Amino acid sequence: MNRSRNLKTTRVRSRGRPVDEDARLVRRNRILAAARASFAAEGFHATSTATIARAAKLSVANLYQYFPSKDDLVLALVQQDLQADIALVVELGRQGPFPRAVESVLHGVLEERGKDEDGFRLRLEILAEATRNVAVRRALASAEAQVIQLLADQVGEAQSRGEVGREESPETIARLLYLLADGAASTADATTSDGRRSIEAVARLIARVLGPGK
Amino acid sequence: MNRSRNLKTTRVRSRGRPVDEDARLVRRNRILAAARASFAAEGFHATSTATIARAAKLSVANLYQYFPSKDDLVLALVQQDLQADIALVVELGRQGPFPRAVESVLHGVLEERGKDEDGFRLRLEILAEATRNVAVRRALASAEAQVIQLLADQVGEAQSRGEVGREESPETIARLLYLLADGAASTADATTSDGRRSIEAVARLIARVLGPGK
DNA sequence: GTCTATAGGGGGATAGAC
DNA sequence: GTCTATCCCCCTATAGAC
Numbered sequence: 001m002n003r004s005r006n007l008k009t010t011r012v013r014s015r016g017r018p019v020d021e022d023a024r025l026v027r028r029n030r031i032l033a034a035a036r037a038s039f040a041a042e043g044f045h046a047t048s049t050a051t052i053a054r055a056a057k058l059s060v061a062n063l064y065q066y067f068p069s070k071d072d073l074v075l076a077l078v079q080q081d082l083q084a085d086i087a088l089v090v091e092l093g094r095q096g097p098f099p100r101a102v103e104s105v106l107h108g109v110l111e112e113r114g115k116d117e118d119g120f121r122l123r124l125e126i127l128a129e130a131t132r133n134v135a136v137r138r139a140l141a142s143a144e145a146q147v148i149q150l151l152a153d154q155v156g157e158a159q160s161r162g163e164v165g166r167e168e169s170p171e172t173i174a175r176l177l178y179l180l181a182d183g184a185a186s187t188a189d190a191t192t193s194d195g196r197r198s199i200e201a202v203a204r205l206i207a208r209v210l211g212p213g214k
Numbered sequence: 215m216n217r218s219r220n221l222k223t224t225r226v227r228s229r230g231r232p233v234d235e236d237a238r239l240v241r242r243n244r245i246l247a248a249a250r251a252s253f254a255a256e257g258f259h260a261t262s263t264a265t266i267a268r269a270a271k272l273s274v275a276n277l278y279q280y281f282p283s284k285d286d287l288v289l290a291l292v293q294q295d296l297q298a299d300i301a302l303v304v305e306l307g308r309q310g311p312f313p314r315a316v317e318s319v320l321h322g323v324l325e326e327r328g329k330d331e332d333g334f335r336l337r338l339e340i341l342a343e344a345t346r347n348v349a350v351r352r353a354l355a356s357a358e359a360q361v362i363q364l365l366a367d368q369v370g371e372a373q374s375r376g377e378v379g380r381e382e383s384p385e386t387i388a389r390l391l392y393l394l395a396d397g398a399a400s401t402a403d404a405t406t407s408d409g410r411r412s413i414e415a416v417a418r419l420i421a422r423v424l425g426p427g428k
Numbered sequence: 429g430t431c432t433a434t435a436g437g438g439g440g441a442t443a444g445a446c
Numbered sequence: 447g448t449c450t451a452t453c454c455c456c457c458t459a460t461a462g463a464c
């Protein structure tokens with residue numbers, strides 16, 4: 001739609017014509033959403049471009065007008081997902097005064113596993129892919145560093161407010177939270193009620209020992 | 215080698231002829247070793263049977279005499295690897311009196327990541343595969359339950375010896391250790407010296423808070 | 429901009445010779 | 447028991463019509 005038919009010139013560059021950028025973005029996001037569901041269901045390598053195109057309701061050739069290769073599509077999705085992870089951690093860390101925020105983080109991770117199963121499958125897929133794909137590895141390492149830094153900042157502020165003991169550095173505590181969240185996100189039986197109960201117990205234990213000096 | 219040429223009958227069953235079972239086992243293990251390296255390098259789905267056969271120095275058709283399908287080969291490897299994980303955790307938990315054994319577990323996991331990189335890549339691959347392959351999922355859930363149970367037993371004994379406080383149940387503490395180990399095994403920057411240092415600090419923190427009553 | 433059709437290359441698995 | 451040769455399907459990516 002909105003085709004200009006009086007301009008049949010082959011190249012129309014650098015004179016910022018509209019070109020329906022909005023429609024392009026909408027379609028791009030539709031592809032990403034389809035790719036997300038497909039990759040989560042079958043993994044990056046077992047998912048064909050045809051499957052994604054079908055889910056996004058366009059042709060394979062058209063898909064290649066939006067992403068130059070399957071690898072580029074994978075990377076775009078990885079970056080989008082890592083950003084969501086960062087946002088989740090930050091959001092969770094803000095819930096309540098700090099030692100209890102630890103419980104919020106772990107509890108929130110478990111909640112998310114129920115609500116956004118695709119997100120957690122994708123996360124495992126990204127961890128595995130990072131061991132062999134350089135671009136994915138870089139994106140993951142960067143996101144990881146950001147999350148730990150953000151957590152450390154939150155812990156530092158909580159220490160200033162006297163909500164968390166000063167026996168350990170903010171970095172160490174942040175790392176501890178990250179390891180626990182990582183574990184809770186990967187553990188197979190976090191989908192069973194027994195598994196979730198145990199993880200919540202761990203969260204309470206950690207919150208208790210992190211409290212202000214005894 | 216050792217071919218019997220006077221028995222050209224098609225089926226030689228149930229009259230337990232030698233049939234060189236030993237050679238068969240050797241070859242089977244050579245295939246598993248080749249598959250392990252190949253799967254770790256490229257992942258289950260991106261690795262072709264031709265790649266594995268080449269690495270094991272036999273033909274694809276011959277490989278199919280040992281494993282009826284690629285899926286069966288994957289599953290055999292998964293089970294072998296999960297057994298190794300269990301053995302590792304048990305071994306690590308035995309090193310030293312308990313609160314310090316926590317440090318041994320995390321330290322040992324980091325050591326292993328350096329020594330057996332293939333093992334850790336495979337572990338991520340297994341976690342991802344478990345989300346879509348029922349047989350792999352079952353094997354993983356079973357191994358996970360075993361590891362947590364073994365850890366809980368060790369913690370319980372340590373509590374009897376007064377090495378660990380009784381404020382928390384053995385199961386909760388075991389789960390905590392499992393989550394940390396899981397996190398340490400997945401975390402991308404556990405391969406950097408900064409990352410390792412932080413994780414060791416976490417281990418010390420946990421060992422300290424688990425010590426016998428204050 | 430979007431499509432259909434197809435190129436060009438591997439993939440898993442097996443038949444049949446030796 | 448092991449191999450070579452091959453079947454048949456599906457993959458990523460592109461050419462060219464509309």
